[in-house]
Amino acid sequence: MSKQFRAAISYAAIAVCSLLLAILLILLVGCDVGKAFYGFFNGILGSSYSVAEVFVKAAPLILAGLGVAVAFKSGFTNIGAEGQLYMGAVAFTATYVLCPGLPKAALLALGILAGFLAGGVWALIPGALKARFGISEVINTIMLNYIALGIVGILLQTALKDRAQYFPVSPTLDDGLGFSRLLKGTRLHSGILIALVCAVIVYFFIFKTSMGFRLRAVGMNPRACKCMGISVSAGLIVSSLLSGGLAGIAGVGEIAGLHHRLIGGISPSYGYLAIIVALLGGNHPLGVVIAATGIAALQVGALAMQRAANVPSAIASIIMGAVVLLILARKTLFKRLLREED
């Protein structure tokens, strides 16, 4: 048996385990398994609206997931995509609030740039602290998530508040200025196209440019980089900026394509899910796109299953956590199978 084949078997075993876990959980609540699974798949593939809904959720996951993957490639553990996403959303909202009357193209170009920079700077803070002082980025990125949430809350009650509203929401983006609808009668917007374009750009940047090569080298062996004259600091700074920037664009998309105004809680943990997306996608852009679509489908399906068969949608969270743990434990669980015959 070839090495790849053995690896494939181990992944298949993990998939079977997760499926069994799902069936067990469904049986635990006393539901009909067939009905639950029908509800799950019907909720994903049942109508053009539901299929579109998967891609509505996939767009931010792809962008933030790409960001996390770029960071992981250079050895920067970015747990802060959630905060970076919110900062991107804040920057886009500030752009259309502060510059009213801009034509659509100019507004979107300026807004995406602002979102990229805001998210990028939010990741650059822990990135620079790691590059310059060697401070661990893990805690810093988590802290900056909460600080970003705080900033959103403060701005929604002060500078960005819609004075005409009682609740803390920002002024609404004028009709026709946001991302275009791709399909009538669904919520699908051009954010998904931007996400796919970014995936292609990130692929070329990481695998086909010398900067990308240096970035990967920094992630693989910082000490060797120092000996070869590749700057570890520069690698970390570029990757953190790009990583946060991509998450920032995800935030822009949520405002420009979906909510059309800034409110608290625009992200149902997209930033944390993005880490799982990057891990499942093997930090490769194509893998990220597939993993993000899969996770989005899982979430949409689980909600539909709740409506159709009364199975709690918390099941999606359980399955995701379990799959990640199984993948992390894969090499130990399948030690015998994966052992080289030499």
Add this chain to the structure above:
Amino acid sequence: METAIATITTFLAASVRMAAPLTIAGIGEACSERTGVINIGLEAIMLLGAFCGFMVTFWTASSGLGMLAGAGGGMLVALLHGVLSVKCRANQNIVGLALNFLVLGLTSFLFLKAFGQSTVLPTCATVPTRAIPLLSRLPILGKAIFNQNIFVYIMLILVVGVSALFYKTEWGVNMTAVGEHPRAADTAGLNVFRVRYMACALNGLLGGLAGTYVTLAQLGFFMEDVTAGKGYMALVAVILGRRDPLRIMLASLLIGFAEAMQFQLQTMGIPVPSQVFSTIPYVAAVFALLFSIGKSRDPAALGVPYERARR
């Protein structure tokens, strides 16, 4: 004057109460991190602790049993993290993150399974306040510290006890050795894996206990994501307190103070966005990390799995 003292007393008492779960969980995390295992799944530990604590108290009407169950639940999560980090040598941060998802889903699922979709929240009695004789009659401090619920007293005992463990016993030295240089510790005959598993278990035990504070002392009921970021808050306390029990308690008091301040201002109707205060501890943590350069180092092997058979 009288009212001012009364206000200060209530204020201090509230800060101390809010500091208790953060300190208890933070001390547990400090044990784990000293041996080199960083667990950002502290939120998951606390959440399962809060859940198990509530369920057992609800069924048995005994908050003592509930606290034990909560500690057990927390230990389960921490040991799962321990096995994956120590035996499977997985990325500890990702394990912690995955556990957060897993436990968040699991507790909501089991809670719905147990009680169904009802509009009435099932509740249990909260733990009573117990005054310590004599000490509770001290001015200001008596009310603030010695007229509290059992969690506050556990916090005080832990600060003294774990400080002694860290600085006065051989176990403490062993933990530091395993966290700083596992290879040397192994060569000296210490069982690196066992020390780490023990520290993980202790982390889970304390974290789970801290989780029960939320359901058994603060609220008296359980709901989805009931700990709402308290685990991350405890991580902040560990950073600010540089993994020292006493300093962790002081940092937790600071966070508790900021929280109490926020409630106070809201009840007084002062229009400051509540996030101004709730964000302060996080900003402080970032600066604490920045200013601790050179002063307090992380344990050298923090987050690094140990492999025996590798040079």
